[in-house]
Amino acid sequence: MTAIELDGLTKRYGDVLAVDGLDLQVEEGEIFGFLGPNGAGKSTTIDVLLDFVRPTSGSATVLGLDAQADSLRVRERIGVLPDAFHVYDRLTGRQHLQFVVDSKDIDGADVDEILERVSIAEAADRKAGGYSKGMRQRLVLAMALLGDPDLLILDEPSTGLDPNGARQMREIIEAENDRGTTVFFSSHIMEQVEAICDRVAIINRGRLVAVDSIDGLRGQTETVTTLTIDVGGADADDAEAIRNRIYVTSAALEGDRMEVTLTRDGSKFEVLKALDERGVEIRDFAIDESSLEDLFAEYTTEKQEVPQ
Numbered sequence: 001m002t003a004i005e006l007d008g009l010t011k012r013y014g015d016v017l018a019v020d021g022l023d024l025q026v027e028e029g030e031i032f033g034f035l036g037p038n039g040a041g042k043s044t045t046i047d048v049l050l051d052f053v054r055p056t057s058g059s060a061t062v063l064g065l066d067a068q069a070d071s072l073r074v075r076e077r078i079g080v081l082p083d084a085f086h087v088y089d090r091l092t093g094r095q096h097l098q099f100v101v102d103s104k105d106i107d108g109a110d111v112d113e114i115l116e117r118v119s120i121a122e123a124a125d126r127k128a129g130g131y132s133k134g135m136r137q138r139l140v141l142a143m144a145l146l147g148d149p150d151l152l153i154l155d156e157p158s159t160g161l162d163p164n165g166a167r168q169m170r171e172i173i174e175a176e177n178d179r180g181t182t183v184f185f186s187s188h189i190m191e192q193v194e195a196i197c198d199r200v201a202i203i204n205r206g207r208l209v210a211v212d213s214i215d216g217l218r219g220q221t222e223t224v225t226t227l228t229i230d231v232g233g234a235d236a237d238d239a240e241a242i243r244n245r246i247y248v249t250s251a252a253l254e255g256d257r258m259e260v261t262l263t264r265d266g267s268k269f270e271v272l273k274a275l276d277e278r279g280v281e282i283r284d285f286a287i288d289e290s291s292l293e294d295l296f297a298e299y300t301t302e303k304q305e306v307p308q
């Protein structure tokens with residue numbers, strides 16, 4: 001079954017087309033990254049899934065249920081980490097969780113076990129007002145995990161976390177996914193998305209511009225590999241010869257450093273071999289596959305039109 005299905009989802013706020021005909025399917029069991037620059041329409045889409053916002057047209061289905069008509073049943077089966085989250089300063093961590101158990105009427109919830117899972121068990125009886133940002137974020141995640149949801153919807157889960165906190169958040173997300181939970185999360189932190197997502201969707205100006213695995217996205221873009229070679233005895237002619245090779249998109253020599261970019265079909269080995277055959281000494285080399293950050297920029301940066 002699909003965990004999330006969007007069919008022609010459109011949301012207009014007056015003149016602003018926040019979401020523009022989105023079609024998307026997230027399969028059960030996936031960790032799915034939802035990416036896009038500021039204002040792309042990520043939060044609006046999530047708000048439709050949660051029935052905070054009604055679509056102008058199109059539909060959204062969550063766990064086989066209509067996000068609008070069946071919103072209460074959807075709510076019972078999902079856990080949500082909202083974009084702007086609040087904790088109550090005067091309540092302890094445990095009281096926060098108890099509040100969710102009571103208000104959602106969850107049977108047999110093991111609050112201590114969930115506090116352990118998000119690593120805030122030791123602070124459970126302290127007031128949340130004294131929690132660090134990372135602890136607050138983990139507390140809100142613990143609230144989302146109560147009731148063992150089938151689907152977690154996380155809006156920028158690593159906001160405000162230091163690298164350690166972000167790593168812990170990632171580990172928790174992975175552990176929940178191992179338990180069978182589908183995870184849908186929006187993020188600006190490409191590194192994080194790259195590390196844990198099975199697939200990602202990139203949206204820009206309310207429209208879907210790409211949906212694929214990270215490797216698949218890499219395969220769709222032109223320049224995927226940069227080869228930086230520490231050379232001895234190379235000159236401009238060598239760079240020119242490399243530049244003229246098929247699959248090479250650029251080759252530049254600066255002192256003893258030659259930087260070569262290749263399309264995805266290009267062989268790095270062939271470039272090194274060609275240099276060697278020209279008598280160039282190869283002292284060292286490094287390979288840099290384009291990062292998701294590069295891909296993101298490629299998909300979401302408006303290309304400048306050259307005036308005719």
Ligand SMILES: Nc1ncnc2c1ncn2[C@@H]1O[C@H](COP(=O)(O)OP(=O)(O)OP(=O)(O)O)[C@@H](O)[C@H]1O
Nearest residue numbers: 013016017018036037038039040041042043044045
């Ligand atoms: N309640 C609203 N009224 C009017 N316009 C809105 C409203 N909510 C969002 N928008 C507009 O819709 C567009 C999409 O916003 P949205 O918050 O969904 O983007 P986002 O991708 O979540 O951005 P960010 O990463 O900055 O949170 C933006 O142009 C935004 O200004």
